Amino acid sequence: MMSSTEYRASLDDGRRVFFGGERVADVRTHEVIGPCADIVAASYDLISERYPDGSPFTLTPRSLEDLRAANDAIRPLGIMTLLTYASMMAMSTAASRIGEAAPNSEYPERIRGMLEEFRERDVRFAQCITDAKGDRRLPPGKQSDPDAYTRVVRRSAEGVWIRGAKLHITGASLAHELMVIPTKAMKPGEEDYAIACCVPVGSEGVTIVDTSTAPSRAEVPESPFSSHDSFPEAMVIFEDVFVPNDRIMLDGDIGFASIFAHSLGLWERVAGLTHMVDDADLLVGLAHLIAEANGLLKVSHINQKISDLIMHATMLRASLEAALGHGSQGHDGTVFPNELYTNAGKYFGASSWHPMVQKVQEIAGGSVITAPTRADMDNPEIGPAVKQHMAGATGDGEYRARLFHAIKDLTAGNFGGWKAVTKVQGGGGLYAQRIVTRKHFDLDAARDAALAATGLSVPPPVADTP
Amino acid sequence: MMSSTEYRASLDDGRRVFFGGERVADVRTHEVIGPCADIVAASYDLISERYPDGSPFTLTPRSLEDLRAANDAIRPLGIMTLLTYASMMAMSTAASRIGEAAPNSEYPERIRGMLEEFRERDVRFAQCITDAKGDRRLPPGKQSDPDAYTRVVRRSAEGVWIRGAKLHITGASLAHELMVIPTKAMKPGEEDYAIACCVPVGSEGVTIVDTSTAPSRAEVPESPFSSHDSFPEAMVIFEDVFVPNDRIMLDGDIGFASIFAHSLGLWERVAGLTHMVDDADLLVGLAHLIAEANGLLKVSHINQKISDLIMHATMLRASLEAALGHGSQGHDGTVFPNELYTNAGKYFGASSWHPMVQKVQEIAGGSVITAPTRADMDNPEIGPAVKQHMAGATGDGEYRARLFHAIKDLTAGNFGGWKAVTKVQGGGGLYAQRIVTRKHFDLDAARDAALAATGLSVPPPVADTP
Amino acid sequence: MMSSTEYRASLDDGRRVFFGGERVADVRTHEVIGPCADIVAASYDLISERYPDGSPFTLTPRSLEDLRAANDAIRPLGIMTLLTYASMMAMSTAASRIGEAAPNSEYPERIRGMLEEFRERDVRFAQCITDAKGDRRLPPGKQSDPDAYTRVVRRSAEGVWIRGAKLHITGASLAHELMVIPTKAMKPGEEDYAIACCVPVGSEGVTIVDTSTAPSRAEVPESPFSSHDSFPEAMVIFEDVFVPNDRIMLDGDIGFASIFAHSLGLWERVAGLTHMVDDADLLVGLAHLIAEANGLLKVSHINQKISDLIMHATMLRASLEAALGHGSQGHDGTVFPNELYTNAGKYFGASSWHPMVQKVQEIAGGSVITAPTRADMDNPEIGPAVKQHMAGATGDGEYRARLFHAIKDLTAGNFGGWKAVTKVQGGGGLYAQRIVTRKHFDLDAARDAALAATGLSVPPPVADTP
């Protein structure tokens, strides 16, 4: 297993990263990215300490118990660990599904080999899935820019060269490997777009353009969430990057292109759902604490909003329980979460984040956006007065101010905006989750129940008018 | 086990039933109640056939498997069986909970004895819980009418005499036993209101005033749901009804008064949730069939509404799965469904029935309320033209008209109104389910998570101003 | 002006009406339709009394004051008057719009002539717009049944013969004239479907198949709304009905086919919106009265629901005020309500009826569906006990029971179902109102505001790939 020191050393691989229009000399010492590198490094040590025999959660689950254990283990280990877990599970799932569809394919074995190597090296992953997409009405082959979707531009006996860009890539500049997979199903004629592979971050031709919602140094004291959980989001540009054969998970096989997106989608959504369950509890907790600090815990309309938050958190948790409790098993023993409950739960959570945030902000009040800073409270000239006037029912003005800061950070600042958009768009957007839920819902049973109840049977279709 | 013949005979017990302002001579031959008696009778034969060794679902569950098996078994057996199941489970649960709280109490043993007798006799139950309540601001002891809550008006060595009325009693005129329990917790001074007992329907002093949402004879062909599932709702009046000691489950023990309501509440809600899951699927099925018959299945806004119905049905099912999969066990081995998920799921379903019905009505269109009747279609003079003009994409006008009838019956007629109000009010109303969900939600954990995330601890309370 | 006696006499015109599969001998004495005829007759006398100089509301409005005065006058005059008003206003509006588009057309003059005659004769109208439509994916000309949309099947110098059916025709069997108009825009090749005309109800070949949500005689005491406001809904079948030239408002001019639907749509929606404003106030009033009778007026969650109903009623009223206050004037001086606010308001009300009904039912409680009848309360044997136990905070059990009856009638019975579906589907369904609102919303201004705020201008479109 990698140590924090080894992780830091591993980032010195010539990676080409830009931030705010400027080349980043060293991600480890960059004002915004550096603190994130520290967080990942620390998580390596934490994992080594907890799991001296190796990270159990990178092993393919073989039972519902494995699945739940991994899901529980991953929660407190930070976003890069989570992204790595979801990537490796998705590769496992894809290998299983391709193997089921094409027993003679070489891909499953190769993918499993790659997984073994990645486990051995204890790497971290970024998931490169969403393409630039250009005009979204048009498929890859019809775009005026042929690079709107990532594609193979050259092939040799040793491997392929890829070109294009992937968007919304969390943590790219802090990962070792980029898992590059097609964003959607491909059709005949789009073979060059059916490319899935793993690419080391420092490869020649890879450029990472980072943006961030992390707090500035001055804002850190008011940012309990974003100072830990805000990781850079990147556009990753591939300019004729060479990928050797043993890193290719798919090339040209349009029939399997969507398997990767679906496999990753499932694991991304169950991870998203798990986070939503935690975040929903967090909203309940923060709402309750601030209502208490304001002295409003007994006020009926405040209380009712807290109940609404509790209902929401409980329904989300129920869907996660159902998703983990009703997983299914692939032909090779690989276990996956239940697609139906995962997608419905993720959809429910994604579509209710904004209204739940509204409730928390209603409960808390305007100081969410106007509470003075900790620097104000630390200033001996004005600090005592500021703290006096921030004191609520709990009597401690600094405590109450910090609750307002926390609620702002989670719901009403740059990071809160990131949370909100990510809830909605993560795992493919609400629309994608509707589609997948429908695919797995037993519509025939519902129709049969309605027919049985009404004593009817569907008539044969009308012959078309000639 | 009772046969249908024995059941019919058992109804000839002198029961005093009124309907539409008139005394019902014999419920078995009454125009509205009679068909319901036939339905219950038929269910007896069905059960005997399926379960020759006795109804397994009246046995107290000892494991999660028992619980799920009973819940599945009960679904197709009709409303009187369901009411009986919930009543007997509630008695079991109450016995377990009283026994846990008061190891020396005689009630648990007595209740278990009664349950054995009821199983032996294979009786059907009605649940008498909601009191008249008078001015709802006031507790039982403060009402201008002391009978606003059911109470003991006299006691002797042999038993007690009770007086009052219970509202919303489904199937009272078709049951054998009335399970009479307090509607809420009682306080010191309200001992006479802390009465729980079982009363045979034909007892002297019991009067049942029935109302109905069943279709008239002429409306039966358009009423696939209400012609089977609409049972009379009663006000049950107790005018100094004698209850012998061995039928008393509680008398005067105010500390235990709410145990019955909570125990029944749990089983009513899990039954309500189970029905909601089935009804939600039914809405999906009907919506899909009528969209297909209208030729609108591919229209995007129609399709999206069907997806919404599917999301709703799936989240409901997830909560039922979580409720059954996370049941808990009492000190005596009795297994109950999980309170948290049961209540949250019931709340979710109750609060979303109206909007889901709206979607189905939007999908279906105005013919839900204007489709000609089957008698119109059977009339040779106009039938062919009517059927011609009711024909949609499926070409069969009668089929499509009957789908409209079914949707009206379930959502837009008298029975649909009953469904809607019952969804909301069943199991104690949305407010009650919020309260119970909150009671079982782990609020401390949510607060601790928020405190951990923000690095804060709750300050000690401010000393009150003298 | 017609008297009630004359109206009753006018119904004896050989009209061919069916109800429940049977021919109606005389609508005036029919058990279900007869009471409605009485209501219309009474409204004639009421109008004569109030407006001895003739119904002012059938005159084409020439100013915003006229418009508001007519809208106010029409409210208490019953549904047949309202339908007549909307029909005549729609004809006026259509005449104005056709005249604007085609200054040489003969239609406007002919329509104005017909209007004069109708005013003179003081007739009542039914609006025949929605066609059978068959497979709704397909346009009129592509249906396997060519009669799925009403069409001209023969022409002579004297007039045309029409065939087809119109659905959801409120009050057809009680009207004098059927205003028959196309349900949508027509395309080349669909000229025979571009037919608008007025047809006397008693014409040969016209068949009316009525359904009803009116209460049975026994249910009348519990039906304060439906016993007055429930009118029969019909399928009106045209089997080669002759229409003379002077009753034809359009024949074959596909360019004008949609003008009628849009004109009627506008007046139907402003009428619908006006009714919604009244119904929204009614929901507030009923909710407040029953909360008071239950003793729950001060309970916070009840109070908040009443506030929600008030907010809803106020926003609806605001949209009606804006619709009437911002009407526009046609080239010939005819004044119409504002399309934008009318459609948005109608949409808002239609999409919020179900949730508002849910709130009222939550406030009221289960007795909405279980309150004993007035016959029960009038029975000397059980009446006193029933009334005692229906007594709430107001002490009068009959008063409270009747409030429950009223809420059931309006929201949870057959008529309540009719209300709900009609709110949603009236005036063309929510989808149609979205389309029309969008058509009249100033999208360019909104885009320009966004561009101005961001300092951007829309780039020229990308040239298509060859």
Added chain:
Amino acid sequence: MMSSTEYRASLDDGRRVFFGGERVADVRTHEVIGPCADIVAASYDLISERYPDGSPFTLTPRSLEDLRAANDAIRPLGIMTLLTYASMMAMSTAASRIGEAAPNSEYPERIRGMLEEFRERDVRFAQCITDAKGDRRLPPGKQSDPDAYTRVVRRSAEGVWIRGAKLHITGASLAHELMVIPTKAMKPGEEDYAIACCVPVGSEGVTIVDTSTAPSRAEVPESPFSSHDSFPEAMVIFEDVFVPNDRIMLDGDIGFASIFAHSLGLWERVAGLTHMVDDADLLVGLAHLIAEANGLLKVSHINQKISDLIMHATMLRASLEAALGHGSQGHDGTVFPNELYTNAGKYFGASSWHPMVQKVQEIAGGSVITAPTRADMDNPEIGPAVKQHMAGATGDGEYRARLFHAIKDLTAGNFGGWKAVTKVQGGGGLYAQRIVTRKHFDLDAARDAALAATGLSVPPPVADTP
């Protein structure tokens, strides 16, 4: 009228302002506050140019036309002008209402005199209303900290000394006058808290602690909204500040304490509603532009969300039209907007901002939070590739990226969080708007309509049990 130069000079009055824990040497040159001072200065010149004869919108409206004209005029003039307008209108309204209640009071005359002076000096206002409030369960007189509400601590013949703090004070550090008014009604014993007055910002004892959601200098290019509209929010601390008699609008008269809050509330809400109408159009515009740029304008679920935004914008505008069109006139001729429609409209907008923002974010996609910056696009090394991959259907990557920046700025960054919380909390929070709407809704009429429809009359109340 003041010029921009005079305005800048006027800020040099010794005002004591803190930001981020440090004393601000000069607000005009401070990194965050300075740009806001520039914006206010520019607005002075703009107004002088447009209105050489003096700002017409500071005159008390005497007719509905005046009211609408002022409301339209104020929209483009920036937030400090708006705050000043609302403050002066509120003072006018309060003077009128106090005069109506107490014809002999000196306050109205004094307030009108102050208004004249303020108009003459052409000052800008900040509204100091919300007190610190301490434990919100407790009234001012019961707080453990007597300064939790602003109060008079000393009186002399020349004036009074006040102490306390006011929260959420927008633009305090850029204003000339602080309008200090009680936050609520006061009761006997709370006379010292019934203080309303105007205090120059530079007065001794006044301390302003600013926070900000303005972009950092580096973020300005991605911040088209916040770089203009984000003004500092302050806690304003009064430490024994002297107020001379001629600046006192109320002292000790508890009967009038709430008149100020209600008067300001009305004008704040109508201003808030006006802004909401503009913002709602902006959301429509941005959603339409980004959908177009993405190539998704024809996709049904995208289109439907745009329709939802249009419906929302139209209903908001309808409520503003109703509020301005139905204003009322005080005894002294002063015209106010309609309270009912203003409050209902404000409530509707406030409670729907979050869901509308969710729709815009769903339409736009994840690039709202991940689009590279303009500095990235300006960098010659990576700019061309970044722009290539940001290009959508409109072909111009920079245009599309800037739309994403704009949506982020308005909805998903620090300023977006400020918008969201301010929508909900501005004008007193949703709860306050419910209360005021209820106060002005004609509940008696609604009850009467329900009673008339049901033929009932409310029974006399039950005599209480002794």
